[in-house]
Structure formats: structure tokens, C-alpha cells
Amino acid sequence: MDLRDVPAPDLDDPLFQGYWAGTAKGKLILPRCSGCERMNWPPRAMCPHCRSLKFEWEEHRPSGTLFSWTVVGRATAPGYREVPYTVGIIALDDAPVRLMGTVVGVEPDDIAMDMPLSARFTKAGSSLEFTVVQWGPALSRPVSSI
Amino acid sequence: MNSETVAYIRGVGNTKYVKKAERSVEALAVEAIDAAASDAGIPVSEIDGIIVYHGHIGTDEVIAQLALPDVKLRAIVDIGGASAVAALQMASLYVLGGVARNVILVRGIKGNSGPRKAQRKSFLPSQQFRTQLEYVAGCNTPSQRYALLCRRYMHEHGLTREHLAEIALAARWHANLNPDAQMYERTLELEEYLSGRVIADPYRLYDCCLESDGACAVIVSAQPGGDDQRPAVAILATEEGHADPPDDISNRDPFLHVGLEKAAARLWNAVSLGPDDMDAAMVYDCFTFEVAHQLEAAGFATPDTIGRLILEDGIRLGGKLPVNTHGGLLSEGHMVGLNHIVEATRQLRGECGPRQVPGARHIAVTGWGNLGDGSITILGRHDGPA
Ligand SMILES: [Zn+2]
Numbered sequence: 001m002d003l004r005d006v007p008a009p010d011l012d013d014p015l016f017q018g019y020w021a022g023t024a025k026g027k028l029i030l031p032r033c034s035g036c037e038r039m040n041w042p043p044r045a046m047c048p049h050c051r052s053l054k055f056e057w058e059e060h061r062p063s064g065t066l067f068s069w070t071v072v073g074r075a076t077a078p079g080y081r082e083v084p085y086t087v088g089i090i091a092l093d094d095a096p097v098r099l100m101g102t103v104v105g106v107e108p109d110d111i112a113m114d115m116p117l118s119a120r121f122t123k124a125g126s127s128l129e130f131t132v133v134q135w136g137p138a139l140s141r142p143v144s145s146i
Numbered sequence: 147m148n149s150e151t152v153a154y155i156r157g158v159g160n161t162k163y164v165k166k167a168e169r170s171v172e173a174l175a176v177e178a179i180d181a182a183a184s185d186a187g188i189p190v191s192e193i194d195g196i197i198v199y200h201g202h203i204g205t206d207e208v209i210a211q212l213a214l215p216d217v218k219l220r221a222i223v224d225i226g227g228a229s230a231v232a233a234l235q236m237a238s239l240y241v242l243g244g245v246a247r248n249v250i251l252v253r254g255i256k257g258n259s260g261p262r263k264a265q266r267k268s269f270l271p272s273q274q275f276r277t278q279l280e281y282v283a284g285c286n287t288p289s290q291r292y293a294l295l296c297r298r299y300m301h302e303h304g305l306t307r308e309h310l311a312e313i314a315l316a317a318r319w320h321a322n323l324n325p326d327a328q329m330y331e332r333t334l335e336l337e338e339y340l341s342g343r344v345i346a347d348p349y350r351l352y353d354c355c356l357e358s359d360g361a362c363a364v365i366v367s368a369q370p371g372g373d374d375q376r377p378a379v380a381i382l383a384t385e386e387g388h389a390d391p392p393d394d395i396s397n398r399d400p401f402l403h404v405g406l407e408k409a410a411a412r413l414w415n416a417v418s419l420g421p422d423d424m425d426a427a428m429v430y431d432c433f434t435f436e437v438a439h440q441l442e443a444a445g446f447a448t449p450d451t452i453g454r455l456i457l458e459d460g461i462r463l464g465g466k467l468p469v470n471t472h473g474g475l476l477s478e479g480h481m482v483g484l485n486h487i488v489e490a491t492r493q494l495r496g497e498c499g500p501r502q503v504p505g506a507r508h509i510a511v512t513g514w515g516n517l518g519d520g521s522i523t524i525l526g527r528h529d530g531p532a
Contacts, residue, residue, distance in 0.1 A: 009278045016278045042275045042394050067401070068301075070293035072284065073344025080284035084344065087285045089294055089396050098396045100283045108347070113301050124282070132282050 001104060003124035003132060006079030011130055015043040018057035023131040026121045028062040030097060031055040041097040060097075062119030063138060064090040067098055071108045079124075084108060090117055090135050105136035153238035155379040155525065156248065156371035157186025158488040160362035163328040163479025167256060167359035172211050175203040175254030178361035179212060186365045188248060193365070195240055195249030196220045197233045199482055200269045203254035203361070218246045224269060226515020227430045228386060228405070230483040231523050235384035237366035247367060253481040254361030270516055272393035279396070288432060289354055291395055291517065293346040296435035299402055300348065303449040305438060307348070309456045311339050313434040313469075314352045314476055316462045321473025323463075323501035328358055329477040353434040355475035362481045362488050370528060378528040379494045382508075383417045385409035389518035398518075406443040406512060406520025413522050414445060421445045424524075425506040426493060427467055428486035430514040431474040437461075440512050441469070444522055463501060471501050483513050487525075494527040 011020045015031075022029025031043045035052025046053055069088040075081050086103040103111065104120060116138035124132045159181025161167075161174050183190045190212050196205045197220070205220035219240060223229040230251060237249040268286075270276055280286060299305055318334035321327035334352060342351030365371075372378030387408030389398060414420055427446065429437045438456060441447050446467060447455045459466035472478040472489035479485060490509040492498050503509075506527070513521035 006282060006284075007277075009282060013274065013278065015274070041397050042272075042279060048391075068294045068298040070290050070297060070349075071344060071347040072290055073347060073350075076290075077281060077284040077286040084347075085284060087283055087290060087294070100279055100285060100396050102283055113297075130282075 001082065001085065001102070001122070001134075003079060003122060004126055004128070005081070006124045006132070008125040008130050015045060020130055022057070022059070023121055023133055026131075028060045028119055028133065029057050030060055030095065032058045039095055039097050041099070060092060061094045062133070063117065064092040064099070064135070065114045065116055066103065066111065066135075067091040067114075069103055069111055071111075086111060088117075088135060099133065101132070102134045103136070104134045151242055152380045152382060153241050153366050153368055154370040155364055155381060155487070155491045156367040156369055157182040157184070157188070157365040158363070158491045159183070159185055160326060160481075160485065160488055161360045162326045163358045163360040163481070163485075165328060165359065171203050171254050171256050171361070172207060174256075174359065174361040175208060175252055175363070176211055178254065178363040179208065179250060179252060182250065182363035182365050186248070186367070186371050188365075191215055193248050193250045194218045195237065195246030197237060197249060197251050198222055199229050199253060200224055201255065202482070203252060208252060219249075225386065225513075225519035225521070226269070227432055227483050228513035228515035228519040228521040230487060231384065231511055231513035231521035232386040234366065234381055234487065234523050235386065238381050238384065241366055241368045247369075249366045251364045251366065251484055251487075252361070253363075253484040255481075256359045275394055287346070289346040289349050292433055292436060293349050295395065295402060295439070296348050296433070299435065299439060302402070303452065305435070305453060307340070309438060309453055310348065310353055310434040311336055312456050312461065313431070313437045314339055317431065317470050317474045317476035319462055320471045320501055321477035324472050324478060327473045327478040328356055329473060334477075348435070349433055352476075355432045356477065356480050358479035358481065360479050360481065362484050364484060364487050364491070372528060377495055379491045380526045380528050382419075382524040382526045383413055384521070384523040385413040385416075386519065386521040387412070392519060393517060395517050402439070404439065404443050404514070404518040404520055406440055406514065406522060409520045409522050410444040413524065417524060419508060419524060421510070424467065424508050424510045426471060426490070426503045426509045427469050428472075428474070428490050428509065428511040429469055430483050430486065430512050431470055431476050432514065434476070436514050437469060440514055440520070443520065444510065444512055463503065468503050471498065471503060486511050490525050494525055
């Protein structure tokens with residue numbers, strides 16, 4: 001999947017900066033509230049539970065299970081011209097967080113609910129300036145690729 | 147909102163819904179508004195409040211085109227497809243509070259003639275999450291987001307393609323009885339439904355709403371507008387509700403929780419009626435599954451009985467709960483749910499001819515929008531002078 005036409009988000013957005021810095025290094029890094037230690041995802045400037053404005057970036061195991069998915073047959077998203085492709089929601093193994101990401105390396109007919117998946121850190125953007133997390137059949141260790 | 151004093155739907159009007167209209171959106175809207183005013187028995191100049199929706203004809207255009215002399219309020223209710231029903235609550239409060247006498251809800255769009263949905267400006271909340279989380283993952287349409295809900299629901303509750311098919315086929319069956327419907331002359335059989343191309347699986351072509359050109363309008367007033375010949379239609383209660391959180395679907399707990407659950411719980415608590423008292427339901431049908439999801443969230447079924455309601459008890463005319471007798475967004479036209487209120491009003495007056503639900507007295511109308519906002523109203527027939 002060529003992701004060069006995928007528009008880059010604001011990589012310096014304080015709520016997401018740690019996440020994107022992490023994916024660039026092949027790591028899955030998510031915020032944890034410094035006040036109540038809950039994980040808020042999507043990240044929020046103020047914790048909805050304890051109203052703390054502080055959070056720490058914390059590395060997580062880049063593995064999970066497929067919680068839901070859709071096979072996209074009509075291309076609509078910028079940078080995603082080739083169809084079909086699969087968008088999934090992945091429940092992480094070591095955190096009460098679900099991430100949205102494309103599911104790769106498995107044919108649509110072979111996709112199954114709750115299948116174990118692991119992260120693929122894939123370069124994207126016109127100058128490959130950011131790294132998205134894609135999810136493929138579970139491997140023993142994460143793989144970086146272009 | 148529920149009170150002893152209720153507001154009424156005084157008049158309704160619409161254009162025919164078509165794939166591509168030659169006339170301007172202003173001309174379409176004026177036709178629908180004229181029809182609603184005429185139906186209400188008032189001159190257009192007595193419209194003094196306007197509630198519209200993003201992307202459709204705006205309030206200033208309505209005021210200008212109709213030369214409305216004394217509009218006292220204008221508003222946009224912006225919770226996507228939940229807006230039309232939610233606006234009934236706002237309009238009711240305005241007219242009962244004496245702010246305005248005749249508040250008109252308007253939808254008018256050339257949806258199919260303008261840019262395609264995916265290219266239009268998104269009005270979703272928390273755009274930061276859309277760009278940071280969804281667009282980078284190739285997800286940017288309601289069909290894709292809601293397909294994720296649909297898939298999980300099918301897995302957890304045993305809903306199948308047969309159920310989704312019946313929702314689409316029932317809508318088309320009804321539209322074939324509705325001369326104003328975009329799909330009036332187009333039948334749909336199971337085989338064609340099943341062969342629809344994939345949009346965002348489980349959603350295929352015929353699971354998805356139409357894009358339409360047209361307009362419709364609903365006038366809310368403290369005056370009933372009925373007479374000896376025509377029953378009045380009262381807005382008995384209306385509620386809206388928001389999912390936790392309202393601006394992201396991926397991390398809700400439970401995942402399938404939606405705002406309509408809260409709205410419906412408040413609604414049934416506020417009235418001396420229950421889901422079994424409804425003679426029909428107009429359910430916001432942006433996609434087939436959302437009908438099943440909302441029927442459950444609104445209390446018409448449980449996850450265990452929703453399949454039976456759809457396939458055995460029946461959601462077509464003559465079934466236990468006729469749903470979307472106009473054809474809905476799937477087969478009548480996409481007026482963002484305001485057309486559901488128009489249909490419920492006409493059903494309660496007994497004006498629906500071959501698609502009439504015999505003796506309809508109470509009809510629930512739902513809205514579903516953005517990422518899980520919900521709304522629900524109960525409209526009731528008042529016979530004789532109010
Ligand atoms: Zn906190």
C-alpha cells in the first residue's frame with residue numbers, strides 16, 4: 001500500500017506529538033493521565049475523569065486483537081485510492097484502548113473477529129515524513145517497512 | 147421535553163425527490179415552504195421562525211426568497227441526522243414560550259448535483275480526531291465508521307445480511323407506493339440487493355441512503371391547524387441524547403452505546419405510552435443497520451428480539467411495526483430525516499393512500515447523527531377541534 005498521498009496530520013499537535021514521535025521510531029506510545037493514571041484515547045487536553053492537564057507518554061506493546069472492521073470498496077479517503085482495503089478497530093493487549101488502523105497482509109475473506117494482530121510501522125506522506133501504524137497477522141516482533 | 151401544553155405540526159410540504167433537479171435549491175425550498183404554509187392554512191408571511199441544517203438552504207436565503215417580514219429567530223441544529231427531530235423540541239419551546247408563532251423547519255438541497263458526500267466539508271465534531279486518527283487510516287465517511295459498528299453488532303447479537311436486506315427491501319416496497327419518492331418506479335428484489343457493490347462492507351450499495359435533490363418543510367405552531375375534517379398532529383414529547391463520548395466511536399464502553407438510549411429512556415418515562423403503543427416508526431435510515439440499532443436503542447426490541455421483529459413480526463405495512471412507510475432515506479429521498487416527520491404527520495392524518503397505516507394514532511420518529519447523537523419524538527393524532 002503506497003501511502004505517499006495520505007495527507008499528514010499536524011505532527012506537532014501537543015495531544016498527538018508523542019504518538020507520532022513514537023511511531024517514527026517504530027514504537028507505540030500513548031498518553032496516560034498524570035492525575036488519575038487513566039488512559040484517555042482519543043487524547044484530551046484535560047482529563048475528563050480528574051481534570052488534570054498533565055499526561056505522560058508511555059510505551060505499549062504494539063499488539064492487539066481485531067475488535068471490528070470494514071472492507072472499503074469505494075475509494076473516498078485522500079491517499080487511499082486502491083480498493084479494497086480494510087479499516088479495523090484494534091483492541092490493544094496491554095491497555096484499555098482501541099486504535100483505528102488499516103489491516104494489512106490478510107485477505108478480506110480471511111479476516112476474523114478477535115484475530116490477533118501486531119503493528120506494522122509504515123512510512124506515509126509525500127516525503128514519507130510520518131509513520132502510520134498498520135495492523136497485520138500477529139508476529140513475534142514488530143516490523144518496520146516503507 | 148414533555149408538558150401538558152403541547153405544540154403541533156401545523157403544516158408539512160415537500161417537492162418530489164429526484165436524483166438530479168434542474169431547478170435551483172432556492173426554487174425547491176420555496177415550493178416546499180409554500181406547500182407547508184398552504185397545508186397549515188397560513189400565508190407564508192406568518193412564518194416568523196426558521197430552523198435549518200448545515201449544507202442545506204440557509205435561513206437568510208429563506209428570509210430573502212420569501213420576503214419574510216418579521217422573522218424573530220433563526221437557528222441551526224447541528225447534530226447531523228438527529229437534527230430534524232431535535233429541532234422539533236426547539237421549535238416547540240419557541241412557540242409555547244411565545245417567542246414565535248410559526249416556526250418552520252426546512253431542508254433543501256441539490257445533494258446529487260453538488261459535490262459528492264466524501265468531498266463535502268465535514269461538519270463532524272472534533273475535527274482534530276478525524277484528521278489525526280481516522281483520515282490517516284483511510285476512514286472518512288459515515289458508511290465506513292458505521293460499518294464498524296454494524297460489524298460488531300452482527301457479531302455480538304447474531305444480526306445477519308438477511309436482516310439488513312429486509313430493511314432495504316421494506317423501504318423500497320414502501321417507496322414503490324409513494325409517488326414523491328425518488329425510487330417510486332424502481333423495484334428492488336433480494337437478488338439485486340445481494341449483488342450490490344461493496345461500499346464499506348458489511349454495507350453494500352443498497353444498504354446506503356440515496357443522495358437526493360429536493361426540499362421539504364414542517365411548520366410547528368401552538369395552533370393545531372386541524373379542523374373537523376382533518377385531525378391535528380401533536381408533538382407529544384421529544385428528547386435528544388448524546389453518546390459517551392459524542393465525538394469518537396472507537397473507545398465507547400460499551401462500544402455500541404448510542405445517544406438514543408438516553409433520549410428514549412427519558413421519552414418513555416415522560417409519557418403514558420410505550421413502544422407497543424406506536425402504530426408505526428419512522429427511523430433514521432442512513433444505512434440499513436442503523437434502523438436495527440435504533441429500533442433496539444429506542445426500546446422497540448432487545449438485542450435478542452431485533453432479528454425477529456425485522457424478519458418475522460414485520461416492519462412492512464401490515465407488519466407488527468411498519469417502519470419508514472415513505473421509503474426513508476434509503477428509498478424516498480435524503481432530506482436528513484425531516485421527510486420522516488412529514489410522513490409521520492401525513493400518516494396520523496390518514497392522508498397516505500395506498501401506504502396508509504390504518505387508524506394510526508401514535509408514531510415515533512427517530513434521528514441519528516454525527517457519531518451517535520440520537521433524538522426521538524412521539525407524534526399523536528388529535529381528532530376534532532383541539
Ligand atoms: Zn485523569
